[in-house]
Amino acid sequence: MMTAPPNQFDAISPTAMLVTYARQFSDIPFTTELAQLINIPEVFEQFAIERQEDILLLAALFEARYKAVDWAIAQSESKQIVELASGFLPRGMVMSQNSDMTFVESDLPAMIQLKQRLVAQIIGEPSNLYFKAINAASQPSQLPVGTDYLRESEPITLLCEGLLQYLTMSEKRQLFANIREMLKHYGGVWITPDLATKQSQLQIEEHSTPSQRLHQSIINTTGRSLVDNSFNDRAEIKQFISEQGFEVEECSLLDVVDRLTCLEILGGDSENFDSVLGTRYVSMLTLK
Ligand SMILES: C[S@@+](CC[C@H](N)C(=O)[O-])C[C@H]1O[C@@H](n2cnc3c(N)ncnc32)[C@H](O)[C@@H]1O
Incomplete structure (x- = not known):
């Protein structure tokens, strides 16, 4: 029997376990249950x-x-919220406790199937929490437009946390185009903390010997370098955002x-992390 060739992004998926391990050292709900x-x-x-x-440093950054x-x-x-590259994020489990909310979790097919099973084990199957297989950077776009689980008349909030660092510039462009198409249809905002400079990535890599080891293992696992895939500086980030047709608040x-x-x-001591966190931003992007 023929099997489908592995998706070029599947090698990124194991990093979701790393984040899940690190995020359990926080007070964020369900992180202990997911890590178990x-x-x-x-x-x-x-x-x-x-x-x-x-x-420790990555735990602080992820929290x-x-x-x-x-x-x-x-x-x-x-x-109504659509989260891309959800991995083992607990946000859908938390936010779907509000019955007014529609929350869509998504990731590559194998990852989202696993996530759906784990969530069902922990909280059951809330009717306002959806799980969709979406390659966020595919062409044509797989992002949902005109589906029955989203209300046409209401704006959406798109989320993406911990994905863009791995994408090449052309993959990022495709992701921006897919998001642009969805925001044109629904209106709303895209929230992401993923637009990072090479300097801010290097700060993490060079922080300590364990950080260096960890980052080398991420390259080995994913075949992708977080530094190479980052922007030269913040001016380049702003220019890229504008060229893709977005405005940004940070x-x-x-x-x-x-x-x-x-x-x-x-x-740990928070002062050790101020310089790292100080070079990182959450971007709130809307269409120009
Ligand atoms: C570093 S993990 C972050 C997971 C989660 N967002 C978090 O913060 O815990 C990267 C995630 O991106 C997913 N991913 C990789 N390429 C993707 C793509 N093209 N479309 C959607 N998800 C993707 C992986 O499966 C993995 O879950």
Whole structure:
């Protein structure tokens, strides 16, 4: 029997387990339950983690970006949310507790099937929480337009956290085009913390020996370099956004540093992370 060739993006999927391992050291709901369902020894081996303290900087970054994205979602007041590259993010489980909300989780087919099974084990099957297989960077677009699970008359909020760093510039352009098409149809906003400079990626890579090891293991796993796929500087990010037909407002990840709980759990000092979080932003993008 013929099997489908592996998708060029599938090699990125194991990084979702790394984020899930790191995010459990926070007060974000359901992160412990989700981490209990993944294979931690496999994560340690694949990502060259020797001790849980090795993950402290990434844990702070992942917690900060989750909380900053939540802050931005609250500003948009949207009642229908489509999350791209959901991985094992718990946001759909949290937000679907509000019955007015329609929340669509999406990822590559194998990942979203697994996610749906894990979510069902933890909270059951809320009728306002959907799971869709979507390659966010495909051409033609797989993003939902005119589907029965989204209300035509209401704007949407699109989310994407932890994907763009892996995409080449041409893949990013395709993703922007797909999102542009969807926002043209529904109106609304796209929220992402993923538009990073090479300098901000290097800061993480060069932070410590465990960070260097971890980043080399991410390259080995995904075949993609987070530094090479980042922007030269913030001016280039702004220019790229504008060329793709968007306007942007930003908030700094530093704005949530006081709310990081992983530092208490893993024993870190927030001052060590201020310089890293200070180069990171959540972007709120709307069509020009
Ligand atoms: C670093 S993980 C982040 C997962 C999640 N957003 C989080 O923050 O925990 C990257 C995710 O991107 C997904 N992914 C990779 N390429 C994708 C694509 N072309 N379209 C949609 N999802 C993709 C992977 O399957 C994986 O779940």
